[in-house]
Amino acid sequence: MSQRTLVLLKPDTVRRGLVGEVLSRIEAKAGWSIVAMELRTLDRSTLETHYAEHEGRPFYAPLMEFMASGPSVALVVEGERVIEGVRTLAGPTDPIAAAPGSVRGDFGTIVRENLIHASDSEESAEREIKIFFPEGDAAVS
Known part of the structure; x- marks a missing residue:
């Protein structure tokens, strides 16, 4: 079953020049397609909406x-089992x-x-797709 997932390449990925490396790993998966992409500095409102479930936790402010x-x-x-697949491609939060x-x-160094x-x-x-692409161009179908 084809799915869509949101992927964020975080500021450390951009700073370290790893965007191309990560994108190439995604593009190399047969049957997966990048259907929307944007480079931007995320505003507070978008971040608060995205991370609302973590508000009040010790890591929230630093995050x-x-x-x-x-x-x-x-x-x-977008692609077959892309949600599970991208999470496997990303690996656990702890780089160790x-x-x-x-x-x-x-490429990970710290949690x-x-x-x-x-x-x-x-x-x-x-x-999440609606938060980052509210215009609907990448809406889940």
Whole structure:
């Protein structure tokens, strides 16, 4: 079943010049397509909406500061089992626990700056795509 997922290449990915590397890993997967993409520095309102479930947690303020610290690349990827697949490609949040071959396993250094976000379910993907692409061009169909 074809799905769509939101992927964010976070400010550390952009700063470290790893955008092309991560995009090429996504594009190399047969049957996956990037259907929307934008480079932008995320505003506070967008970040508050996206990370609302984490408000009040100890890592919330540092996360918000990090995510607003520079440009990110927001993209929508479409394909067969893409939600599960991109999360596997990203690897676990902790780069020490992430397997070699995953983005975080190959390039991650610390938990807080973990290079990539990928929706964790169809419901999250639908909600997150609407936050980052509200004009509907990348709406989940």
